[in-house]
Amino acid sequence: MFSFISQNIATIIVLLIVILVVGLVVFKMVKDKKAGKKSCNCGCGGCPMRDKCHSDSK
Numbered sequence: 001m002f003s004f005i006s007q008n009i010a011t012i013i014v015l016l017i018v019i020l021v022v023g024l025v026v027f028k029m030v031k032d033k034k035a036g037k038k039s040c041n042c043g044c045g046g047c048p049m050r051d052k053c054h055s056d057s058k
Contacts (some may be wrong), residue, residue, distance in 0.1 A: 005012065
């Protein structure tokens with residue numbers, strides 16, 4: 001077991017960093033969703049899909 005860990009320590013560290021980043025992104029998305037924030041942070045006045053995307057705000 002320790003042999004496997006010592007041979008793959010760089011891969012394990014990179015994997016842990018990727019898992020941490022993905023976890024933080026998911027946490028931020030859930031937090032923003034609960035706060036009522038939209039996924040896009042733009043002014044959608046000129047967007048042709050504005051009625052479809054933000055129809056719940058009317």
